[in-house]
Amino acid sequence: MSLSKLKLKYLRSLRQKKFRDREGKFIVEGFRLTSEALASDFPMELLVFTDDFLGNPDHARLVHRARERKIPVEEVSRRELDSFADTVTSQGVAAVIGKHRYSLDDILKSNRGGSSSMRERRPQVVVALDGVSDPGNVGTIIRTADWFGACGVVMGEGSVELYNPKVVRSTMGSIFHLPILPEANLLKTLGELRKQKFVLLAASPSSPKSYLDVPYFQRTALILGNEARGVSAEVSKNVEFVVSIKRLGNADSLNVGVSCGILLSRFCQRDGSP
């Protein structure tokens, strides 16, 4: 079996940001991400797989579930798949997904994980990206925010595109778990978060103030900056705290995803308090 030329052209076009923008669609690859997409509220427009994919019963069930939900399913050749897939070994499955348009309200209303009484006590944390540019870093940050039950992620101007295949892949499925605002107006969004009683906290390796010396807040917005330039001056002057993670050795810097994990491990859980 084979895809129509038109459909193949469409799938290939989605490798480019401008077509993802225009169509409001993106591609996920591999069994795990495709399964996560199918289990989410994101609309699946098309599922494609190679004939060897069905050999595994879990894989066959995924295709069966998609068919039950009236999602168009098509078999493709390995060569066709490789022509629009980003990964070399894409496990023989991919899907076209419609973008989900979240608003800041979705983030503010998201009460993630735990019982309702626990939720009351648990701090609410929003992660904001000020020009984080490496796809792997952004994916890792989203995955880490998901692990620690953050309310959502705000991606300011100059950050890498959320639907970049490498970002999608390195979220390990978390792109489907929590509200994310791509291409947000960062200063405006931070202003709105402040009105909602979020304390704004920017990470900067050059700050003399350790994150361990900042008290807990019920609502924190954690701002992470570009890998080379850090958080912009305009954002920094509008935050309550600029904090660093104290260097005890000789490395020039910490990876921004690692920094995100260290800061979330503190600000998302009260029992991490000093």
Next chain:
Amino acid sequence: MSLSKLKLKYLRSLRQKKFRDREGKFIVEGFRLTSEALASDFPMELLVFTDDFLGNPDHARLVHRARERKIPVEEVSRRELDSFADTVTSQGVAAVIGKHRYSLDDILKSNRGGSSSMRERRPQVVVALDGVSDPGNVGTIIRTADWFGACGVVMGEGSVELYNPKVVRSTMGSIFHLPILPEANLLKTLGELRKQKFVLLAASPSSPKSYLDVPYFQRTALILGNEARGVSAEVSKNVEFVVSIKRLGNADSLNVGVSCGILLSRFCQRDGSP
């Protein structure tokens, strides 16, 4: 100018592990890593650059310093450089470096950072890798261990090769800062660390025990496992503590480099204590 065919063949051979093993050499690329290599105790066997590299005064100084130290320096064409470089844009500079053979004693004797009185009080932490396989993860772990002043890194069997170009690059220079034991016998090394009063602590997402519930120790060996399989059963049954980082949201797992940062941020600094 141009390299001799024999030299070019040698440089290209170093893209393969078996030749890096045989020759005891590896390649670093880019201004930053080459500078770090030159400033380190690692022997530099050859420095190569393209003619456009010298346009920047910092770059010219690097070449000058290498010449002062009687290191062979050769100009190459961009095409020659690309034929043995791992990165597409290698900034026009690369070097052949001799591997440094560290022993466990180097790790035990390493007293990194801080004043001597601070060192007395500061916990000593060794990071041990049990089959961590992604080059970017291993590089990030080495960089993070360096940031937090860990005494060294032990790479057990099944971990990716330390001198893999992607590992070297993602250490961001930290490969030259702290003692690393590649291809170590992990069980044997952990046994020796225990004799030296190190408390062995393995990370596992399925452990009911939070890392926050483990007390401080003066000497900790932190063991991180394979991305998919975690720490092996054989290692786990030989440690004092198996700890997890509590999941508050919905992600399936945390990245191993992020986990490393969170655990080191706690066990390397006393003031992170609860």
